Amino acid sequence: DAGVTQSPTHLIKTRGQQVTLRCSPKSGHDTVSWYQQALGQGPQFIFQYYEEEERQRGNFPDRFSGHQFPNYSSELNVNALLLGDSALYLCASSLYGAANTDTQYFGPGTRLTVL
């Protein structure tokens, strides 16, 4: 059973650049959520995608955008990178509408460093 996968593992960018992170959900899952985890902090919710639409969004600026594909995989895009965007970006998947949609399964994350 394939778990949640993310790519790339690490990424280094400079201020002002744009970045795209990718996530494939656990087999059988149709919902993807993205989180930002700054060093020494807990994950902060960015947004969630289901049926290729953004369903819910946390307190993040419009520079953060996403997309979900028909195969349920997802991308997180960040434009005009700032130093403060340096963090571990986590993807989590779940099954929308099922009895256990409360539980999210996380990928290993992408470490983004902005110089």
Add this chain to the structure above:
Amino acid sequence: AQTVTQSQPEMSVQEAETVTLSCTYDTSESDYYLFWYKQPPSRQMILVIRQEAYKQQNATENRFSVNFQKAAKSFSLKISDSQLGDAAMYFCAYRGYSSNTGNQFYFGTGTSLTVIP
């Protein structure tokens, strides 16, 4: 907004001993879910245990159990017979049940657990 507080940034325990990690949360909802996740240095967030707020019985998963006090909004994790592999950052998380909060998870700041051989 929902908040989750973990007041113990670091904890340590001797191997084979028992340790309790604390978590409190703030919510106006009556139905919700609570979780403990473990994040080892490999960064993968692993589900340890989950609790449904409408269930009074405390959840148990092998050596891991919770003490859920709904009125006090407290959700502590007890690890019995601690093993070296338990060393990790532990996060307490809350998920609401209303249309306002949807599937959003709220995480605490984490407790770093060290297991001493």
